[in-house]
Amino acid sequence: MTTKVKEEIDFSDAAGSDDLTPVREMVQACIQCGTCTGSCPNEFAMDVTPRRLWRLVLTGQREEIFQSQTFTLCSACYYCTLRCPRGLPLTEAMGALKQLAAREGLTRHRQSILFYKSFLESVRRHGRVREMEFMTLYFNAMKNPLLPLRFAALGVKLMLKGKLPLQIPSKGGGALAALFRQAAELEEVP
Ligand code: SF4
Numbered sequence: 001m002t003t004k005v006k007e008e009i010d011f012s013d014a015a016g017s018d019d020l021t022p023v024r025e026m027v028q029a030c031i032q033c034g035t036c037t038g039s040c041p042n043e044f045a046m047d048v049t050p051r052r053l054w055r056l057v058l059t060g061q062r063e064e065i066f067q068s069q070t071f072t073l074c075s076a077c078y079y080c081t082l083r084c085p086r087g088l089p090l091t092e093a094m095g096a097l098k099q100l101a102a103r104e105g106l107t108r109h110r111q112s113i114l115f116y117k118s119f120l121e122s123v124r125r126h127g128r129v130r131e132m133e134f135m136t137l138y139f140n141a142m143k144n145p146l147l148p149l150r151f152a153a154l155g156v157k158l159m160l161k162g163k164l165p166l167q168i169p170s171k172g173g174g175a176l177a178a179l180f181r182q183a184a185e186l187e188e189v190p
């Protein structure tokens with residue numbers, strides 16, 4: 001126990017002050033119990049477990065953090081946040097890592113970033129996601145004419161089940177535009 005407490009104190013200065021500092025502060029009290037990993041429904045697909053990701057953050061191992069796809073696979077379900085015995089804002093910390101990767105335009109995370117941006121653009125326009133429009137925005141952003149083919153079979157399956165209505169993409173009324181603008185200002189999103 002003594003060792004863990006000592007590690008917490010030492011970690012706060014481990015990597016000095018950099019753009020990871022806000023994330024480090026969020027997870028500074030982590031005791032590496034692994035509850036977050038055990039709670040995460042997406043952990044099976046992650047290359048680094050959430051517990052280990054927080055360890056990397058605390059020790060300032062930036063390269064390993066941004067080589068990992070773990071934070072991009074977080075679906076913000078809040079299980080880890082609810083169950084962390086230290087009450088740490090883990091979902092927020094995952095979100096902060098996504099923002100850092102987006103801000104720096106890291107090539108490795110380009111696909112995930114464009115996916116999120118396309119999803120949010122559809123929500124911004126209509127107040128909810130329009131699946132057909134969302135995928136059209138994503139395909140356009142990816143600039144890969146062959147990409148839609150990879151999703152064609154899934155698209156047909158969803159259409160047959162009535163889960164993918166035919167909707168022509170439109171600018172919509174910008175239902176949530178003001179809210180998005182304010183959030184971007186608060187979070188300094190590029
Ligand atoms: S559940 Fe909380 S204390 Fe436990 S490893 Fe995860 S972040 Fe650390």
Ligand code: SF4
Nearest residue numbers: 040074075077078080
């Ligand atoms: S909020 Fe993200 S990291 Fe936490 S349990 Fe859910 S998917 Fe996993």
